[in-house]
Amino acid sequence: MLLQIDKVESGRGFRLVGELDASNVGDLRDVLDPVVAEGGDLTLDLGGLAFMDSSGIQILVTTAQGLGDRGNLVLLSPGPLVRRLLSLIPVERLENVRIEGEET
Amino acid sequence: MTKARHPQKAIRTFPAHPSALAGVRVFLRERAAADGLSPDLADEILLAASEASANAVLHSGSPSLRISWWTERDRIVVEVADDGEFTRRIPLGPPEPGGRGIAVIMALSDEVTIREGNPGDPGTVVRMVKYLSA
Numbered sequence: 497m498l499l500q501i502d503k504v505e506s507g508r509g510f511r512l513v514g515e516l517d518a519s520n521v522g523d524l525r526d527v528l529d530p531v532v533a534e535g536g537d538l539t540l541d542l543g544g545l546a547f548m549d550s551s552g553i554q555i556l557v558t559t560a561q562g563l564g565d566r567g568n569l570v571l572l573s574p575g576p577l578v579r580r581l582l583s584l585i586p587v588e589r590l591e592n593v594r595i596e597g598e599e600t
Numbered sequence: 601m602t603k604a605r606h607p608q609k610a611i612r613t614f615p616a617h618p619s620a621l622a623g624v625r626v627f628l629r630e631r632a633a634a635d636g637l638s639p640d641l642a643d644e645i646l647l648a649a650s651e652a653s654a655n656a657v658l659h660s661g662s663p664s665l666r667i668s669w670w671t672e673r674d675r676i677v678v679e680v681a682d683d684g685e686f687t688r689r690i691p692l693g694p695p696e697p698g699g700r701g702i703a704v705i706m707a708l709s710d711e712v713t714i715r716e717g718n719p720g721d722p723g724t725v726v727r728m729v730k731y732l733s734a
Binding site: 498515517518519547549550551553554576577580581584585 | 619622647658
């Protein structure tokens with residue numbers, strides 16, 4: 497499977513493993529939509545994500561905007577390629593987005 | 601005409617479907633490895649060419665896309681071509697999905713040339729150039 501979405505045991509969040517593109521971004525949206533509707537902080541562990549394109553950026557932005565002042569979106573441990581993409585479209589400028597963790 | 605000038609030209613055709621994008625990345629990674637590119641340079645070309653491919657898949661209406669990769673003296677050239685139309689989505693307000701893709705291509709390439717396909721004259725070619733020496 498190209499993208500694996502695992503719920504993390506502690507806290508509210510998911511670990512993404514594999515590659516995120518237009519073929520599977522809908523799967524991630526289906527997982528995140530109910531969490532956004534519920535509100536509260538959300539952590540996405542990106543350490544296992546070997547590739548992400550702008551369709552991934554799009555869902556991070558809509559997720560952060562959906563949470564609004566009801567919760568923060570934490571992006572954990574993005575690898576070099578994902579970091580490079582995030583640097584172009586700095587999603588952390590959105591008030592409720594933070595990038596944490598060491599580069600993996 | 602290009603064969604003589606670009607003996608190392610590698611060309612691969614893919615169906616213009618989201619499920620083909622993973623195969624596009626395999627091809628791009630193979631070429632980057634064959635040319636011995638640094639990981640950072642390989643990532644930048646992979647990101648830019650993947651965005652051009654995603655645009656062809658999602659917005660062009662073309663049944664397929666072709667990716668060409670070659671080296672020219674001190675540069676890598678990657679072309680993503682389709683048989684469809686180019687929709688201009690330069691983001692001015694809140695970016696649309698296609699607009700972000702173009703922004704990524706522009707930011708990560710040293711030169712970009714876009715031949716825009718239109719209904720009367722279909723076929724978009726996005727040529728991305730990356731310099732090998734900084």
